[in-house]
Amino acid sequence: MSNFLLSVHVLGAILAIGPVAVAASMFPPAARRALSDPADARAAAAVRILHRITAVYAVIGVLVPVFGVATALSMGILTQPWLLVSMSLTGLAAVVLITQVIPTQKRVLAGLEQHTPAAKDDDAAAVMPDLSIARRLGMTTGIFNLLWAVVVVMMIYRPGQDGYV
Template sequence: MTKFLLAVHVIAAIVAIGPVTVAASMFPPAARKVLEAPDDTSALATVRLLHRICQVYAVAGAAVPVFGFATASDMGVLGDTWLIVSIVLTALAAVVLAALVLPRQGAILEGALGDGTVDRAATVRLAMFTGIFNLLWATVTVLMIIRPGSTTGA
């Protein structure tokens, strides 16, 4: 059962978290294009699509910790330090995405579509929060691979 749970956990991480990190990273430069050329409907459609990808895959990403907990429980490593650190970083990444990245994307979209109150600085701040989100996930990925104290010999 452990191998199955681990496989689902890894597949969920690749399929759900990967698109969020890529789409979130692509959003700020795409939003800058919209700000530079507000009449460019193609650029605006791209920004809308990237935001939608982030929203949908953020929800799908909830499967990653669910299967992660199931895998860790089955392996008997729930109390290991590397896993606790990974859980904290995962929770922090979720908060950054839900509280800082997605709302700012939405605000940029609303500003670009409506009153034009969004400026380049807003996209730069969004890029910073997106970078923090991506760095947190990269750290979790490294911890999952290295797993200090692992018996796999890695």
């Protein structure tokens, strides 16, 4: 059973967290392009798609730690220090994604939607986010991805254990 749970956990990480990491990383440069030219419908569409991928796969990604805990329980390693640190870093990555990355993406999208050619004239007074928001988002996304990279390394290396997986 442990092998099945571990397989689902690893596949889930690849298929759910991978797209979140890639789409979230692609969002800041796409946002800079779209914010530089709000009339560019293709740039705005790219930003919308990247946000949707980030948000949808983030929800699916909840299954990764669920299967991770199930795997750890079945293997009897839930109290191992390297695993507890990995779980804490996973939680921190989730907090960064939920409280920083996704909400900032939504702010960029809201600003773009108010400044598209199809927007009503009464929306013209809305403030367009400046390019610095995309730069800060790039940094925040980098922190999110770094946390996940550390978790992956810890899952493979298992610091404090005798050898590798």
